[in-house]
Amino acid sequence: MRDVAKPAGSASPSSCVPRRDGDEGFDFPRACRLLHTAEYDAVYESGQRRAGKHFVVFYRRRDVPDAESRFGISVKRSQGGAVARNRIKRRVREILRLHRQEIATGWDIVIHPRTSVLMAPFGALEAELVELLKSAVGSGAVPPPQDASTTRST
Numbered sequence: 001m002r003d004v005a006k007p008a009g010s011a012s013p014s015s016c017v018p019r020r021d022g023d024e025g026f027d028f029p030r031a032c033r034l035l036h037t038a039e040y041d042a043v044y045e046s047g048q049r050r051a052g053k054h055f056v057v058f059y060r061r062r063d064v065p066d067a068e069s070r071f072g073i074s075v076k077r078s079q080g081g082a083v084a085r086n087r088i089k090r091r092v093r094e095i096l097r098l099h100r101q102e103i104a105t106g107w108d109i110v111i112h113p114r115t116s117v118l119m120a121p122f123g124a125l126e127a128e129l130v131e132l133l134k135s136a137v138g139s140g141a142v143p144p145p146q147d148a149s150t151t152r153s154t
Contacts, residue, residue: 028097034072034108043072043110050136052128054120056112059136065106069137071096072110079115088113091125099130104138 034040047060062070073092075085092113103109117125 028093028100032068032070032096032100034070034110039070039108040072040074040110043108047108047110048136050132052132054114054117054125054128055132056114057129057132057136058110058112060108062106062108068105069100069103069107069109071100072108074110074112076112079113080118084118088117091117091122092129094122095126095129098126099133102130103133107137109133109137 034043043058043060047058049056049058051057073089075088077085079085079088092111111129
């Protein structure tokens with residue numbers, strides 16, 4: 001195997017924190033992905049599921065609750081040839097890259113896109129998947145602290 005020099009700034013960080021590097025956009029590093037069959041199986045066997053019009057989401061609390069959430073995408077062969085399946089995965093990955101920081105930490109999440117993802121408008125997919133993930137695992141946004149002087153007593 002040959003050594004290939006990477007351009008400056010292309011090293012993947014060990015965390016899932018989105019970052020900007022010029023025109024590269026947000027990363028989707030390995031630390032944010034489910035990589036092994038056993039990880040997928042654990043989510044399927046001991047997790048829960050939610051379904052929407054375009055997606056089925058399986059999710060399971062990680063053993064390390066403060067760790068970043070990890071995502072996996074599973075597209076069946078029956079959803080089309082390699083070109084169609086790869087397009088579906090690219091669309092889902094783009095949604096995850098843009099909204100990963102909005103999803104609660106400490107979860108393993110597997111996303112099963114339905115065939116309708118291929119032809120649906122991107123905005124509709126984005127809205128549905130983000131809402132489905134937030135309803136399943138919660139939001140990663142930290143609510144503002146509530147000041148005791150501004151709360152009303154009833």
